Amino acid sequence: MKLATLILGSTMLATSAMAEDLSVVGSWSNLPLYQNFETPFWTQEIGSLTNDEFTAQLTSFDQMGVAGADVFRMLGDGLFDVGATVADYTVGDAPELEGLDVPLLATTVAQAQAMVDAAKPMVADIMRARFGSEMLGIAPYPPQVVFCRGAIASLDDLKGKKVRGSGRMTTKFLEALGAEGINIAFSEVPGSLERGVIDCAVTGAGSGFSAGWWEVSDTLVALPLGGWDPVVIAMNGDRFDALDAEAQETLKTAVAEGLETPAWDAAEGGLETYLACLTGNAACPVETAAAMTLLEPTAADIEAARAILTTEVLPDWAGRAGDEWVTRWNDTVGTAVGLTIAQ
Known part of the structure; x- marks a missing residue:
């Protein structure tokens, strides 16, 4: 019912007869990316950034009752015009997408953005x-x-722990560390931590703070074991192809300027801020x-973790993704981070 209402509303509420009104399904509604960037862009700014060529009706996949892993399948089927979800959620359909978000390779915003920029042609x-869609x-x-319940003194202490990963590659990495990887939806993590179903869980510092994970966990391991969880924003391919070339470029430029760039800019310093908030530091x-x-x-923890990444995790992914995509990864992301996966 919500989906039907969304699509119907996108037809009836266009502010101009000439405007392209888009039905948009965004990411998690309770997290800062949706609240601070997706919502203002799609509901307020898209008109001014496109000279009123586009308007949009926005909801999020969780508000629709849709799993994050289903967003791009539904997008490809044309059930809405634009969809956004965490790339790692979709790797069951597209294992090659795991190469967008590799643990430990980026510890700063600049490094993460360089990795993503290098990967964009591959992701497109x-x-x-895989999904008949155009990356925006x-x-x-x-x-x-x-986030862990109880005390953790080193990465070695994760051995034997039940840990919710944020994606398949992260889960493989945790298992290589000696943990037991558990697949649990983001929204189910607080209850699972509280009941002892899991001992630890991986998510963004800001996401964990916003979702209240600090209320049911005690120790925060400040190492990007789960990468950066990039969110891919894409448009149904048939819908995009029906636009003329100028409108296509206008829309992509608007997304870049009004959504992507502000989100990346806010990520600078974001980790330190959220760490301060999670630990009760006055800098929050x-x-x-x-x-x-x-x-x-x-330093020993980091060295050991990177050794596991290069000798176990990335070769495992290479076997799932196939030689073509590994070659493309080596030529793009790998070049950006100075790492080559052996084939």
Whole structure:
């Protein structure tokens, strides 16, 4: 019913007879990316950024009751015009997309953005081949860190723990560390931590803060074991192809300027801010009752983790993705980070 209402509304509520009115399904409604960037862009700014060529009606996949993994399938079927979801949610359909978000390779915003920019041509081809959709842009969540119930003194302490990963590659990485990877939806994590179903969970520092994970966990491991969880924004391919070339470029430019760039700009310093909020540090700009213990991994932790990444996790992904995509990854993302996956 919500989906039918969304599509009907996109036809009836156009502000101009000449405007292209888009039905848009955004990412998690309770997280900062949707609230601070997707919502103002699609509901307020798209008209001014496109000279009123486009308007939009926005909801999120969780408000629709749709799983994040289903967004691009539904988008390809034409059930809405534009969809956004975490790339890692869709790797069951497109394992090659795992190469967009590799743990540990980017520890700064600049490094993460360089990786994403290098991967964009590859991601665009994957979206067309797998989902019949046109990539419009890629926006970041904050670095994916580890929330644990109880005390954690080092990465070694994750051995034997039941840990919810933020994607398939992250889960493989955790298993290589000796943890038991558990597949649990983001919204189910707080209850699972509280009941002891899992011991730890991976998500962005900002996402975990906004969703209240600090209320049911004690230790925060400040290492991007889950990468950055990029969100791919895409348009149904038939709908995009029906636009003239100028309108296509106008829309892509608007997404880049009004959604992508502000989200990346806000990511700068975002990790430090959210770590402050999660640990109850005075540097947090809002009042918070959070008081988690922050674990800063040692150089030995980082070295050991990267060794596991290069000798176990990436070769495992290469076997799933296939030689063509591994070659493309080496020539793009790999070049950007100075790493080559052996074939």
